[in-house]
Amino acid sequence: MISTKKRIVITSVLLIFFGAAVAFIYYYFFYNEDLNKPLPMTITVDAEDSREPEDIAYRFWFDYMKQYTGEDVSPWKRLTDVRYNKFQLLAGDEAEFAVEVTFWAKLDKGNWSTHHNWGEVQNDGTVKNIQWTFRIKKTSQNKYTLLRIDDISNSVGDLPPVENTYQKEAGIDVPDENNRYRIEKNTLEVTYDNGENWKGVPVEINKLFEGEYNGPKHELMEESYIIKPERTAFIVGGLQHIEVLQSTDQGETWNTSSVPTPFQAIRMRLLDFVSKSNGFLILTGDRTMSWEGNMIFKTIDSGSTWRQVGSVPTERKVTSGGFIDEKLGYVSFGSISRNSQPEVPDLYRTDDAGETWTQVDVPIPAEYKGVFTVAEIPTFDGSQGILLVNQGPNGDFQGGNVLAKFISVDNGKTWSFANLIDPDDVIER
Structure with missing residues (x-):
């Protein structure tokens, strides 16, 4: 009992x-x-x-x-x-x-x-x-x-803490620990197993920083390289012409392809592949004060050869750029002010693989004009796009890390404000 x-x-x-x-x-x-x-x-x-x-x-x-x-x-x-x-x-x-x-x-x-x-x-x-x-x-x-x-209630959006895609959209770095590089003793090495094994890359370190680059020499320039098991590539050089150093067998063998450019000295170099065969390279250079040239190159044979396809019709400094697929691409030129109005994003779009470009209207709400000023490169799920606009280098609204989120349903031709992204959870509800 x-x-x-x-x-x-x-x-x-x-x-x-x-x-x-x-x-x-x-x-x-x-x-x-x-x-x-x-x-x-x-x-x-x-x-x-x-x-x-x-x-x-x-x-x-x-x-x-x-x-x-x-x-x-x-x-x-x-x-x-x-x-x-x-x-x-x-x-x-x-x-x-x-x-x-x-x-x-x-x-x-x-x-x-x-x-x-x-x-x-x-x-x-x-x-x-x-x-x-x-x-x-x-x-x-x-x-x-x-x-x-x-x-979009209250115009504030939270970010799921473990969703890497959302973290990336919010501008939060999500490093790929398995596939990464290191520079030690003047040697570039890559790993594909979180550092268990490292393989040397056959390149002179100083060749990775040539041109108009004035940043640190212990870290590679953002978006100037790709490290994935199926493709590893680095931009080498920066004076008059560059090379794409590439391996498709996890560093066992390497090959190079030449990309002649009209620039005497190259500043930004943005490399990306949108499929196994198709890739793009965005180069900027010959900078004078806040002006510089830009040029778009494309490969259709996995990087063996590169063809110049066009340029964006402006000589302002590029802040970021990239392609979504074999046709659709974007280049951001930071912010621009017209007729003494608050600064707005200066973003261009192509839907013919970089041959022609049009300026994108990013409709910043009146209450946020002059706050969100620099467009990032959008992400897409089919024709549905998400565009984040940050506050630029001097932004201080709610700590400076809050972003404005825009959506598109027509392959990024038009955009509409959706809500704010608050990665640090600083906005009072």
């Missing part, structure tokens, strides 16, 4: 365990809920239905919110009322677009403290000014698919 005292102890332990389990489930599934878990969603429209982006977005929003409003919904998730304020087209066309929805929701009684981290709960259980961005694509003549939802 179990004594009454023991039964009380066992019951108490079970209650504590059950309570902890309930708290964990609540936190994991509701406070930290992934808005995109039910996606993708697809709807079919009839011939008489409206095809306006805002109306399509409404259809998705109405269907999506059913998971919170039905009588059979768990009390932990239930909303007793939810109504929209507006739907606003942000970017895109009838084939693919982004729409912002602003709405409010009333939480089920007894669950007012935290719910989905959507915002501040009023005394009556109402959460106001919830803002989401819907990314929608027309997938057939009568069908549309909701691809992604971004929560």
Whole structure:
């Protein structure tokens, strides 16, 4: 027989365990809920239905919110009322677009403290000014698919702490420990197994820093090299012509290819491959004060030969550049001011592999003009793009590391402000 005292102890332990389990489930599934878990969603429209982006977005929003409003919904998730304020087209066309929805929701009684981290709960259980961005694509003549939802409430976005892609988007370095280099005793070495083994690279160290480079000589210039198991490459030289030193067998053998340039001295050298065969090289040089030339080169034979394809039509200093695929590329020239107006990003785009370039309009909101000034190179998932704009070298808004995030659904032709990225968690909600 179990004594009454023991039964009380066992019951108490079970209650504590059950309570902890309930708290964990609540936190994991509701406070930290992934808005995109039910996606993708697809709807079919009839011939008489409206095809306006805002109306399509409404259809998705109405269907999506059913998971919170039905009588059979768990009390932990239930909303007793939810109504929209507006739907606003942000970017895109009838084939693919982004729409912002602003709405409010009333939480089920007894669950007012935290719910989905959507915002501040009023005394009556109402959460106001919830803002989401819907990314929608027309997938057939009568069908549309909701691809992604971004929560932009309060115009502040958090970063998942372990997601490297998001960390990279926020400007946080995420080093690849397995594949890296070191310079020791005037020798360049690479590793592919986190330093277990090192292989020497057949190059003179001083050749890696030639030209108009005035930085430290113990670290290679950013984006002037690639270290991956399938391809390792370094830009060598910097006076009148350069070479691409490359290995495709993890440093067992090396070969070089020559890239003649019109510059007497090269400053920036940005190297990247977008496929096994196709790669790009962006060079700048012949700097005079804040002006310099730039030139774009392309290879279609894995770097054996390089062809000059064009240049960006400006002589301002390049801050960053890169290609997304075999056609689409961007070059950033920092910030620019016109007619005594606040500085804005100076970003150019090509969709023909660098032959022609057009300036990109980055619509900085009025309250942030002069704050976010330097565009970084965007990232893409299909035609959906994310562009981050930083504060430049002298930025001091909220400590200087907060970035503005923009989205595109048309391969980066147009961009719309989404929210702020707060990697250091300094902005008060």
